[in-house]
Amino acid sequence: xxxxxxxxxxxxxxxxxxxxxxxxxxxxxxxxxxxxxxxxxxxxxxxxxxxxxxxxxxxxxxxxxxxxxxxxxxxxxxxxxxxxxxxxxxxxxxxxxxxxxxxxxxxxxxxxxxxx
Numbered sequence: 001x002x003x004x005x006x007x008x009x010x011x012x013x014x015x016x017x018x019x020x021x022x023x024x025x026x027x028x029x030x031x032x033x034x035x036x037x038x039x040x041x042x043x044x045x046x047x048x049x050x051x052x053x054x055x056x057x058x059x060x061x062x063x064x065x066x067x068x069x070x071x072x073x074x075x076x077x078x079x080x081x082x083x084x085x086x087x088x089x090x091x092x093x094x095x096x097x098x099x100x101x102x103x104x105x106x107x108x109x110x111x112x113x114x115x116x
Contacts (some may be wrong), residue, residue: 016077018053018077019053020053021069023057024039066115083108086107
């Protein structure tokens with residue numbers, strides 16, 4: 001019965017999820033230059049296409065991109081976010097919760113939390 005439930009659950013999720021968005025500031029960087037970041041856009045998008053899913057990959061460069069990509073992420077069925085995005089600093093002020101002000105030196109997750 002568990003296998004049947006798992007199979008049915010997988011089918012329901014597969015039927016529901018049609019669009020996937022990745023947001024990663026280093027998405028199109030050469031993995032040979034930074035082997036710790038081996039996100040291969042072509043392989044990922046092809047894999048989803050093979051499964052008849054729409055997959056987009058966005059590479060924010062400046063803080064104002066976060067607002068734009070946040071609105072796109074709201075429309076996607078699934079969103080995959082990079083936790084540590086290093087963007088051109090302070091092009092425009094995007095509101096960050098007061099509790100985040102304590103961690104001003106640690107920018108990991110700052111933009112990801114805004115998108116969420």
